[in-house]
Amino acid sequence: MRRAMLMIISAVLLLSFFSAGCKDDSQEASETGLRIITDGCIEFAINVLIDDEFQGTISSREPANILLPAGTYDLFARNNAAVNGNEFCWTGQYTVSDGSLTTVTLTCSDEHICPN
16 A cells, blocks of 8 residues: 555656646747847957946857847947957947847948047
């Protein structure tokens, strides 16, 4: 009798473990904000400000997501080290829609060299 009870309890625990691990992907929330990528850049760090507030430092090597509520934002970004004596700066105004990431591409080209 004891053995049967232990087997029943084990079966119930095992079933609850497996059912708790299953999730419904249709209920997963989408991220909202900016997805920042670079084009034509060597590897360096980029300081990112949104509406004049420092958001953090990201790498030019891989995409970075900055989560924000839906709205319109002013972005300013600048690499944190001179490359061939120049620093890059990027500015722009971007609109973020609820439930989606707005892609921002920071291009390393002469037109984005910071003014002296």
